[in-house]
Every structure is written in C-alpha cells, then in structure tokens.
Amino acid sequence: MQRYTALLLAGLFLLGGPVWAQQxxxxxxxxxxxxxxxxxxxxxxxxxxxxxxxxxxxxxxxxxxxxxxxxxxxxxxxxxxxxxxxxxxxxxxxxxxxxxxxxxxNRELQEVIVRSSKGVYNAKQGSASLRLNEPLLEAPQNIQVVTSANLADQQVISMSDGVIRNISGAVRLEHWGDMYTNIHMRGSQIQAFRNGFNVVSSFWGPLTEDMSIVDHIEFVKGPAGFMLANGDPSGMYNVVTKKPTGQSKGEASLTVGSYDLYRAALDLDGKLSKDGKLLYRLNLAAQNKKSFRDFEYNNRYTFAPVISYQVDEKTKITAEYVLQNARMSDVGSFYVFNPNGYAALPRNTTFLQPGLEPTKINDHSFSVNVQHDLNEDWKLTAQAAYYNYQQKGTSMWPGAVNPDGKVIRSVGLWDAKSEMTLAQVFVNGKLQTGSVQHRILGGLDMGNKQYFADWSQSHALDSVGAEFDPLNPNYGTPVNGFPVWDRSLSLEARSRNAGGDINQRYTGIYVSDELGFFDNTVRLTLAGRYTYVSQSNFGGAAEEAKRVTPRIGLSVNLDRNTTVYGLYDEAFLPQAGHTRDNSKIRPITGGNIEFGIKRDWFNGRWNTTASIYRIIKNNELTADPTNGSNENYSVVIGQKKAEGFELDIRGTLIKNLNIVANYAYTDGKFTEVAPGTIYKVGQVVPGFSRHTVNSWVNYKLSNGPLKGLGISGGFTWLLDRATAEWSEKPFSQDLPDYFKLDAGLFYEKDRIKLSLNVFNVLDKYLYTGSYYDWLSAFYWQAEAPRTVRFGINYKF
The missing domain is CATH 2.60.40.1120 (Carboxypeptidase-like, regulatory domain)
Structure with a gap:
C-alpha cells in the first residue's frame, strides 16, 4: 500500500509542477x-x-x-x-x-426536461445520496445506473424481478423467492443500500423493495466506503426512492399476469403550497400474486408518502415514510430436493403443505434529509433514518431425503425483528489552489443495528414410513398434524435463548479530495476512511474492530467524451456468525484494483464502460455445511480472489432505439483456506457464472399509421455456472448453462401506454441449485415457465 501511495504522490508532484506555474x-x-x-x-x-x-x-x-x-x-x-x-x-x-x-x-422547460428523460437508459449523474460531486463519466470507478425507463419498459415490479439483467456480472442465488434480493457480483454477495444507508442487518435481508417507491437503482462495483457506509469489497447497490419534483403530475397503473397476478399502483406528485415551497409525493401499490407451484402466494401493499419543504434559497428538508406489508406462503417452499440430480422432478413440484400459517412481514422506515447550501461551492447534507422490520412466520426444510426420493418435511419457526437507527452528515465542496481544482467530500457515518430471530422450534410434518412422495403427493392433513408454536415469551427473549441475535454499532469518518489538473482533464483522488465497529453475533460476546481504509484513484480525459481511470480501494465490513468452537469472528477486509475506460457516444446519447479488476477478500464467513435443519453455525473460508472483465452498453443508439447490453467474465478462486473448511486452494468460488451476457432492446415507431407502436425484448445467458457452497466433495452434475428470452409489445398515445411482455418465451426449465452433503441430495429452485404480463399506464 505504501508503494502505491508513494507512486501516486510522485505523480502528483510531477503533474502539479507545470500546472501551478500556469498564469x-x-x-x-x-x-x-x-x-x-x-x-x-x-x-x-x-x-x-x-x-x-x-x-x-x-x-x-x-x-x-x-x-x-x-x-x-x-x-x-x-x-x-x-x-x-x-x-x-x-x-x-x-x-x-x-x-x-x-x-x-418555465412551463416549456419543465415539459422538455420530462420529455427528454423518457426512454433514457443512460444516466449522466449519480443521486445526491451517492455523494459524487462530478458526472459519472469522470468518476474513477465502474458505476452503473438502472433508470426508471429501464424498470418501466421491462415491467419490473420488485427488486428481485429481473433488475440484474441491466448490470454486467450480477446474478442471484439462494433468493428465497421475492423475499430477499441477495445479489452476487464480482465473486461475492454485495451490500444493499437505500438512499445512501446500508440497510443490511442480517444475511437474509432486507425485504425486496416494491418498484412503486423506486426512482432508480445505482450499482457501485468495488468498495464504496469512502462515500457510503460500510460495504463489501465486491460492491453495493443503492435503491433511490421517489421524491417530489415540483411538477403537478400523476400516474396510475394496472397490471395483470399469469398465475393470478393482479396489481395496482398510484403515483401522485405535486405542490401543497402556492409558492411551491411545500411539495409532496405519494406512492401506493397493492398486489395479489400466486405461483406456478400450487399453494404459493405473495400478496403485498405499499404506502410511501414524502414531503419536502424549501425553507429558503439555501435550505431544503425532506421527510419520507415507507411501509411495505407482505403476506406470503412458507418461504422455504421454493426449494425442491431429490437424490437423483437437478430437475429430476417436474418444474411445478412443491413440498409446501397447504394450511400452514402465512409468513407476515411489516417493514417500516422513516427518514429525514436536510440539505443546506453553505455558498455556491459548498453544500452540507445531514440525514437520519429509522428502520423497523417485523416478521412472523415459518420456513420449510427437509429433515431427511431418502434414496427413493421420498422426504420428511420439517417446518421451522422463523420469527424475526430488525431495528436500525442510522445517521450521516457530509459536506461536498469545490475550491481552487493555484491552477489545481479540488472536489472535497468529508463526512461522519453512524449506525446502531439490532436483529432478533427465533428459529429454535421445528415440527416434522411426516414420519418414517409415512414420508412425503413428490411423485405421488398427498396434500391432505399431514400424519404429524400442523405445528403449534410456543410464543409465550417475547421475541427478544426467545431470540437470546436460541442464540439468534445480532447487534452492531459503528462509526465512520471519511474524507476525499479529488485534485484536478490541466483544466480538470486529469483528476487524482486521495481518500481515506476510519471505521470503528462493536458487534456481537448469535449470542456471543461483543467484539470490537477498527481500521483505516485508503482509496487512490486517477481519471484522465482523453477527449471531451472519453475517460480512462485506475483505482485502488480497500473495504472493511463487520459480519455476523457463530462457530462451533466459539472462535472470534473477524470483519471482512479486502482490496480492489481496477482499470477502465468510459465513453459517451454521439453527444451522450449512449455510453460504454469497460473495466478489469482484481478483488482480494479475507475472513469471509459461510454457513457450516454440516449444519442440521435447526443449526446456524458458520465457518471462516480464508481468502478469495476474484478477477474479471466487464462491459456495459446503455442508451439510445438511434432515434427511438434504446438498448442495454452487457457482458462479464468472472474468475473467482480460493487462494487461502482455513483449517477444517470444505474448500481447497485453487477451487472455484461458489455462486457465480464465469460468463454472463444480457441484453434489452426497445424500439418505438414515431411516424406512419402505426405511430406509437413499439417492440422490446432481451435475453440473459449464463455460462459455466458455479453452484452454491454446501458440498464437501465433487459430484457428477454441474449446473447447466442458462438462457432466458423475453419479448414484448407496447403502444403509447398521448397519456396512455399499453404494455404486453412475455417472459421465458422459450418455456425453458430454468433453476439454480447445489448439493447438500448432509442430506445426500441435490436441491434447486425453479423459475416460472412462460408467463405473460399486461399493463395499462395513464399519466395525468
């Protein structure tokens, strides 16, 4: 690290000399x-x-x-x-x-801004919560934005509903249906953020955001601790929610689809005062949704009001509340087990027992954001948030899988609660020293997170000699009856008794200076973050950790529309776990070296980003592969290394033709392994695809009798897929390549848009999965067969 610092400081001296001399x-x-x-x-x-x-x-x-x-x-x-x-x-x-x-x-100006943003797939600037005081083209890091146009054209209705097709190298494993997103990228699961806050309190969260509240989603590849809270070395995604715009407008939508999907949403945006200082935004959504598997359902409603007040020319306050309510069938029903290999059972096979209590979730969040312009060059932002997540439900898991494929189904209690209190204050500014421009970022980041879970109780639905036969299922009353749970104690007490609590407190201080030379065509970033964390995991004693993580970046304009960049960054991330020998859990540490080139084409109508990287990740925990159905022990892996290449293309190639296309090559391997783990040095890191290819194209006719008619479509292609991480020994079946084709038609006229999308057009049997040693069985989660989704949107 000292060598990197010395080299870049030497470069700064060489660059600074002639620049400071300019007059x-x-x-x-x-x-x-x-x-x-x-x-x-x-x-x-x-x-x-x-x-x-x-x-x-x-x-x-x-x-x-x-x-x-x-x-x-x-x-x-x-x-x-x-x-x-x-x-x-x-x-x-x-x-x-x-x-x-x-x-x-002014009215025409607002109209043209709104009109020019429609159908745009490439963003020029990150959100204020990303804290970049510069265009994305100049940032020395690979940052991709999934715009509202992307989400609308692809009829995305939740965070787990095809969002990742828009980002190179992003895949999902162990996704628990639509409960949690759990995105893997650059060899690891990345962190989930909302409006700049890290909203992860356990491995399983947060609840997937309903798209009714989402404006756009920012994916930062590689560490981002210098500008956001603690994060994984592989990156993070930041969900940016809808805010008031100052325009009086609204949108209502109805969506229906295969397997009894019925959904309605309303977006209202306007003024509460004549002078336009007091604004509001209100988003409402409700859906009933079933599944291609019998007895499954996922019903949700969302309520999200936002109010902003412009105190004066310099100060603005925004307050936001979000309620997401979910009522869904047992969350373990997405898994299917069989000893004979993947897809050995029909795609619609389910182990779910009708009559089980639903899993109910109430997810509340409240945040306040204050922005104050100190002067024309400096801006102060302070924000605080409170998150409260409550879950009451169950999760199915087999107690045994017989060689003949019959199983003993076991239902485990899964009540959980999460509370997070988060606060941030930061300042962005510009200043000039001689001919050197400075973009300054500095801030303080604090958080207190608590997670409680009770998974101590389980109930076998079936018994030896009366196992469940997935080839000849009987969904009548199970031989052992339905479970009756003991909830006489509070969840907090039950969680502590079961060792299911996680507590974390952290404080981070960071500063970044981007120095601009030669009329800001050469930019050198020097940054650092100090983080202190106190954390207790699954009933263990609190442990403290602290670390300084540096960041050095260089970005150079080759011309007005092209930049090349290099980056070295480190990450520091606390983690939760409980080992069988009660050994100390150390935070994840890691470093990222990245080089890339970005270009805006044809006056910024579309852009490309190409990057290569190497990420080293230390001390990561994973679930102990010897866990039984009610055990949650972890093991330390050791060290992982991920290397790869990524290419993202997005924007408007020609008039009315919008495209998103990306490719990623990911090579992840274990470089060190801790004693007693199931891995070996040189072994492929579980849970990614070596090659991922995605595309989405949208074209609309602007003239002639069919004016307003459009066609869209795209595919996801995953090759050389690595399985998840539960197998101690090699086995004969790897995950096959994955190819999914989607297509659609739409029609726009005045304020109305009609959309028809067909997903999995080729009706392929698609799934992810792995092998469980302790069950001697393969498991997989199947995706839906060919489905249709029709929507009507009306803007007013």
Missing part, C-alpha cells in the same frame, strides 16, 4: 433564465473554441474556472429549442459575471 486565467460565472424570468436548470453551456462544457444547476447557475484571458462565445443549448449565444471577455485573475436568457418559458 493568465480568469473565471466565468453565469445565470441562465427563461423568457418569463425564471431560473433554467440543466441547460448545457459550451465555451466555444474549447472542449469545455458545463450544465446549469437547479438554480440556473454555472461556473467555468481557469479560462485563459480572451474573448469567447458562450452557447446555451437545450434539446428541442434554439441555442442562445452571448459574447464574454475574460481578464486575467478576474471573475466575469454574465446572464444568458433562453427563449423558453
């Missing part, structure tokens, strides 16, 4: 207004004769620094309107202020 520059400050004298946001400003462009902010202001003395033409442009040009003269060591009128009303 004869000035600054242009400007304000853009509409012809009804209102500020014009997000207008592109070009300094003609140079390659320099900026965009006006929400208040219509822009600034261009380090401009050589002379006379220039400034051009302000907005898609769909004529450009406005104004002459400006820059003097040495002085700031010139200019106002540019744009021939468009």
């Amino acid at each position: 004869g520059t000035g600054t242009i400050k400007g304000h853009i207004t509409t012809n009804d004298d209102r500020s014009a946001a997000w207008v592109t400003v070009l300094l003609k004769g140079t390659k320099r462009t900026v965009s006006s902010d929400e208040q219509g202001n822009f600034i261009i620094k380090n401009v050589k003395a002379g006379t220039y033409q400034l051009e302000a442009s907005l898609i769909g309107y004529e450009s406005s040009t104004k002459e400006v003269t820059v003097e040495e060591n002085k700031t010139v202020t200019i106002s540019i009128p744009l021939s468009v009303s």
Whole structure:
C-alpha cells in the first residue's frame, strides 16, 4: 500500500509542477433564465473554441474556472429549442459575471426536461445520496445506473424481478423467492443500500423493495466506503426512492399476469403550497400474486408518502415514510430436493403443505434529509433514518431425503425483528489552489443495528414410513398434524435463548479530495476512511474492530467524451456468525484494483464502460455445511480472489432505439483456506457464472399509421455456472448453462401506454441449485415457465 501511495504522490508532484506555474486565467460565472424570468436548470453551456462544457444547476447557475484571458462565445443549448449565444471577455485573475436568457418559458422547460428523460437508459449523474460531486463519466470507478425507463419498459415490479439483467456480472442465488434480493457480483454477495444507508442487518435481508417507491437503482462495483457506509469489497447497490419534483403530475397503473397476478399502483406528485415551497409525493401499490407451484402466494401493499419543504434559497428538508406489508406462503417452499440430480422432478413440484400459517412481514422506515447550501461551492447534507422490520412466520426444510426420493418435511419457526437507527452528515465542496481544482467530500457515518430471530422450534410434518412422495403427493392433513408454536415469551427473549441475535454499532469518518489538473482533464483522488465497529453475533460476546481504509484513484480525459481511470480501494465490513468452537469472528477486509475506460457516444446519447479488476477478500464467513435443519453455525473460508472483465452498453443508439447490453467474465478462486473448511486452494468460488451476457432492446415507431407502436425484448445467458457452497466433495452434475428470452409489445398515445411482455418465451426449465452433503441430495429452485404480463399506464 505504501508503494502505491508513494507512486501516486510522485505523480502528483510531477503533474502539479507545470500546472501551478500556469498564469493568465480568469473565471466565468453565469445565470441562465427563461423568457418569463425564471431560473433554467440543466441547460448545457459550451465555451466555444474549447472542449469545455458545463450544465446549469437547479438554480440556473454555472461556473467555468481557469479560462485563459480572451474573448469567447458562450452557447446555451437545450434539446428541442434554439441555442442562445452571448459574447464574454475574460481578464486575467478576474471573475466575469454574465446572464444568458433562453427563449423558453418555465412551463416549456419543465415539459422538455420530462420529455427528454423518457426512454433514457443512460444516466449522466449519480443521486445526491451517492455523494459524487462530478458526472459519472469522470468518476474513477465502474458505476452503473438502472433508470426508471429501464424498470418501466421491462415491467419490473420488485427488486428481485429481473433488475440484474441491466448490470454486467450480477446474478442471484439462494433468493428465497421475492423475499430477499441477495445479489452476487464480482465473486461475492454485495451490500444493499437505500438512499445512501446500508440497510443490511442480517444475511437474509432486507425485504425486496416494491418498484412503486423506486426512482432508480445505482450499482457501485468495488468498495464504496469512502462515500457510503460500510460495504463489501465486491460492491453495493443503492435503491433511490421517489421524491417530489415540483411538477403537478400523476400516474396510475394496472397490471395483470399469469398465475393470478393482479396489481395496482398510484403515483401522485405535486405542490401543497402556492409558492411551491411545500411539495409532496405519494406512492401506493397493492398486489395479489400466486405461483406456478400450487399453494404459493405473495400478496403485498405499499404506502410511501414524502414531503419536502424549501425553507429558503439555501435550505431544503425532506421527510419520507415507507411501509411495505407482505403476506406470503412458507418461504422455504421454493426449494425442491431429490437424490437423483437437478430437475429430476417436474418444474411445478412443491413440498409446501397447504394450511400452514402465512409468513407476515411489516417493514417500516422513516427518514429525514436536510440539505443546506453553505455558498455556491459548498453544500452540507445531514440525514437520519429509522428502520423497523417485523416478521412472523415459518420456513420449510427437509429433515431427511431418502434414496427413493421420498422426504420428511420439517417446518421451522422463523420469527424475526430488525431495528436500525442510522445517521450521516457530509459536506461536498469545490475550491481552487493555484491552477489545481479540488472536489472535497468529508463526512461522519453512524449506525446502531439490532436483529432478533427465533428459529429454535421445528415440527416434522411426516414420519418414517409415512414420508412425503413428490411423485405421488398427498396434500391432505399431514400424519404429524400442523405445528403449534410456543410464543409465550417475547421475541427478544426467545431470540437470546436460541442464540439468534445480532447487534452492531459503528462509526465512520471519511474524507476525499479529488485534485484536478490541466483544466480538470486529469483528476487524482486521495481518500481515506476510519471505521470503528462493536458487534456481537448469535449470542456471543461483543467484539470490537477498527481500521483505516485508503482509496487512490486517477481519471484522465482523453477527449471531451472519453475517460480512462485506475483505482485502488480497500473495504472493511463487520459480519455476523457463530462457530462451533466459539472462535472470534473477524470483519471482512479486502482490496480492489481496477482499470477502465468510459465513453459517451454521439453527444451522450449512449455510453460504454469497460473495466478489469482484481478483488482480494479475507475472513469471509459461510454457513457450516454440516449444519442440521435447526443449526446456524458458520465457518471462516480464508481468502478469495476474484478477477474479471466487464462491459456495459446503455442508451439510445438511434432515434427511438434504446438498448442495454452487457457482458462479464468472472474468475473467482480460493487462494487461502482455513483449517477444517470444505474448500481447497485453487477451487472455484461458489455462486457465480464465469460468463454472463444480457441484453434489452426497445424500439418505438414515431411516424406512419402505426405511430406509437413499439417492440422490446432481451435475453440473459449464463455460462459455466458455479453452484452454491454446501458440498464437501465433487459430484457428477454441474449446473447447466442458462438462457432466458423475453419479448414484448407496447403502444403509447398521448397519456396512455399499453404494455404486453412475455417472459421465458422459450418455456425453458430454468433453476439454480447445489448439493447438500448432509442430506445426500441435490436441491434447486425453479423459475416460472412462460408467463405473460399486461399493463395499462395513464399519466395525468
């Protein structure tokens, strides 16, 4: 690490010398207004004769620094309107202020912004919660955004519903249906964030977000502790919820589909005061959903109000509440077991016993965000959140699998509760030292997380001699009757008695300085984070850990639309577990080395990102493969290394043709193994596909008698799939390659959109799975056969 630091500091000295010597520059400050004298946001400003462009902010202001003395033409442009040009003269060591009128009303401006955002698959900027004070093109890291247009065109209704097809290298294993998302990327399960908060309190959470509350989703590949909370070395995803926009608008949607899917959603966005200072956003959704397997269901409703208040020109407060309620069948029913190999049973086979109590979940969250502009260059943000998750239900798991395929089904109690109190404060700013520009980020991140679970009670539905036969199932009253649970004690007491509690407190302090040289075409990032954590796992004593993790990045503009970058970053992540020998659980540590190239094509209509990386991950826990049905012991793996290549393409290739396409090669291996584990040095890391390929294309006719009619479609192709991690010995059957084809039609006219999508068009038997040694059986989770989803959206 010292070697990397020395080399980059030497580079800084070499780069800084000639830059600091530059003389004869000035600054242009400007304000853009509409012809009804209102500020014009997000207008592109070009300094003609140079390659320099900026965009006006929400208040219509822009600034261009380090401009050589002379006379220039400034051009302000907005898609769909004529450009406005104004002459400006820059003097040495002085700031010139200019106002540019744009021939468009505020109403027309809002309409064109909304219109230009429709159908866009490539984002230029990250959300405020990502804390990047720069365009994504300039960030020295691979960051991909799944936009609202992506989600709408693909008829995604929950976080687990095909989102990952939009991200290179992302796969799902052990997904528990639509209960938890559990995304793997770059060789490990990545962390789940919402609006900049790490919302993971246990291995199994959080509950999948309903898309009615989601604006877009940001995937950060590699460590991100410098700008967010604790995270995995492989990366994280950040769900950004919908906020008030200041426009009075709404959208209602109805969706119906195969297997009794009925869903309605309403999105209202508007003003609560005439002056536009008090705004609101309200999202409502409800669905009934069954399955291709008998007796399964997943019914949910969502209630999410948001209020924002612009206190003055500098201060804005936003308060948000989200309730997600789920009522679903036993969450273990997605698993099927058989000793004869994968897919040895019909796709719709279920072990689920009708009559079991449902699993009920109430997921509450409340957050407050305060943003304050200290001045035109510095901004302070403070936010706090409280999350409360309550679950009451069960999970099926076989007590035994016989050689003839018959099983003894066992139902385990799974009551759980999670409480998280989280707080963050950070400052973003810009300053100038000589000819060097600085983008500064610094902040404090704190959290207190508690998780309680009672899985101590179980009940066998079947008995020896009266096993359940999946080839000749009998779903009548089970021979041992239905379970009766003892809930006389509080969940907290039951959890402590069962060793099912996790407690974590952490504090993180971080600072980052991105130094810009040669008119900010060369950017060097120097950052670091100090993290302190106190954590107790599954009834064990509290353990403390602390660490400083550095970050060094370099990003260089080859031209106005192309950047190359290099990055070294480290991660530090506490983890929960309980070993059989009660040995100390150490946090996950890891490092990422990454290089990449990003390019915006044809004035930013579409972009590409290509990256190569190497991630080292230490001390990761995994479930003990010798666990019985009611055991939750963990083992330390040792060290893993993941290397790979990723390519993402997204945007509008030609008019009305939007595309998302990606490819990833992932090579993960164990480089060190702890004594007593089931792994060997050089063995492939479980739970990924060596090759993943995804695509989605959307095309709409804009002329002729079929104007408004469109077609869409895409595929997911997974090759050389590694199984999950429960087998101690090699076995004869690997997971086969996976290919899923989806297609759809849509029609848009005025405010109405009709959508029809067909998923798994080829009706393939698709699944993930592995082998359990202690059951001497294969298990798999099958995906749905060919399904149809039809939606009606009305905007008002």
